[in-house]
Amino acid sequence: MITGGAGFIGSHVVRLFVTKYPEYRIVNVDKLTYAGNLRSLTDIEGAPNYVFEKADIVNFEAMRELFARYDISGVIHLAAESHVDRSIADPFLFARTNVMGTLCLLQAAKEYWESRPEQYENKLFYHISTDEVYGTLELTHPEGVELPCAASGAGAHPAYGTDFFSETTKYCPHSPYSASKASADHFVRAYHDTYGLPTIVTNCSNNYGPYQFPEKLIPLFINNIRSRKPLPVYGKGENVRDWLYVEDHASAIDVVFHRGKVAETYNIGGFNEWKNIDIVKLLIRTVDRLLGRPEGADDDLITYVTDRPGHDMRYAIDASKLLRELGWAPAHRFEEGVEKTVAWYLAHQDWVDAVTDGAYVAYYEHMYTNR
Ligand code: NAD
Numbered sequence: 001m002i003t004g005g006a007g008f009i010g011s012h013v014v015r016l017f018v019t020k021y022p023e024y025r026i027v028n029v030d031k032l033t034y035a036g037n038l039r040s041l042t043d044i045e046g047a048p049n050y051v052f053e054k055a056d057i058v059n060f061e062a063m064r065e066l067f068a069r070y071d072i073s074g075v076i077h078l079a080a081e082s083h084v085d086r087s088i089a090d091p092f093l094f095a096r097t098n099v100m101g102t103l104c105l106l107q108a109a110k111e112y113w114e115s116r117p118e119q120y121e122n123k124l125f126y127h128i129s130t131d132e133v134y135g136t137l138e139l140t141h142p143e144g145v146e147l148p149c150a151a152s153g154a155g156a157h158p159a160y161g162t163d164f165f166s167e168t169t170k171y172c173p174h175s176p177y178s179a180s181k182a183s184a185d186h187f188v189r190a191y192h193d194t195y196g197l198p199t200i201v202t203n204c205s206n207n208y209g210p211y212q213f214p215e216k217l218i219p220l221f222i223n224n225i226r227s228r229k230p231l232p233v234y235g236k237g238e239n240v241r242d243w244l245y246v247e248d249h250a251s252a253i254d255v256v257f258h259r260g261k262v263a264e265t266y267n268i269g270g271f272n273e274w275k276n277i278d279i280v281k282l283l284i285r286t287v288d289r290l291l292g293r294p295e296g297a298d299d300d301l302i303t304y305v306t307d308r309p310g311h312d313m314r315y316a317i318d319a320s321k322l323l324r325e326l327g328w329a330p331a332h333r334f335e336e337g338v339e340k341t342v343a344w345y346l347a348h349q350d351w352v353d354a355v356t357d358g359a360y361v362a363y364y365e366h367m368y369t370n371r
């Protein structure tokens, strides 16, 4: 069972598992909220080892029924409300989906697996989480500092501090989104420690790539540059995020699902910190070049707007445990991943139009006023 398989990361995970593992039956469970769209999976929807089930993970009876009907032996749980700005506007929804939804799935898995003769043997509940649960790091080196050499193989971009989130960093979430994910992570661990449910948690850095709903920084800005709309940069654009190409996240999930140790936590990231403003400039250059516009033609779209409340300054993941213990490393360098992503969005305006469909209005338009 892959939950949230019609969303951004989930669609890549579903595609990878359906194509790579014909011997598995993949059940994609998704409510199809504004963020979920089956248009992201048209290439595999007819595969014989793939089933889609439209269901709400908060519906406990529906989850119990799905576990029994499909004799589920493994769960990769991605379904969630995932956008920080929306969580500021509607925290209740985030508690409902991310906390109660995870709890319903945990309990359904527990009850079903305990009812089987082989109980928890060869079972796994794998929960996908975020680095945002760790809170924020300081921007101690605004000019950038060389990465420790153990990390530098993954990418040459400098770090903006010398501390990183590791698997033992204390949880300290700041946004309603990260608080709800942290709560879900705690429930997952509690189900392992209390009932023995075989669980794994991974905490990943910011993802980018094809099929990301155009409300998150990278796809929103590609879309706006293409149609020459303002680019609302929060605050001074100095905030730092650590970016990973979505297919690299999917490959890490594959590795952890098959070789990860039960009860462990692994951080997933690419040692790839970028200031928001530098990404915005890279996106402008890339979109303009691919559209044949003169250099600098869209620089004036950058618009500094009121900062996001509680805006975390810097995220930076130490992913060396995953490299050391399971041999995973990302395959894409950022500039290459951004080029692929921009090219994909420019070639798939039909997908952008279909998923936005007039129903979506950028949240910042409601929440923040221009300076
Ligand atoms: P997304 O918002 O693109 O997709 C979420 C999916 O969950 C959608 O298909 C939606 O329809 C589905 N969903 C929402 N509520 C549901 C419900 N009640 N029942 C069933 N389905 C429901 O999210 P994403 O960016 O693909 O993130 C997937 C997971 O990875 C989330 O758990 C998120 O916290 C985590 N994560 C995301 C990132 C990132 O950068 N996007 C980074 C680290 C971790």
Ligand code: TYD
Pocket: 083, 084, 085, 206, 215, 216, 217, 218, 220, 232, 233, 234, 235, 239, 240, 241, 276, 308, 364
């Ligand atoms: P986002 O893609 O929402 O991911 P997250 O908040 O989970 O890290 O935002 C990435 C960074 O970009 C974050 O520092 C907020 C900033 N941002 C803007 O400056 N303007 C925007 O319109 C958006 C959506 C984000």
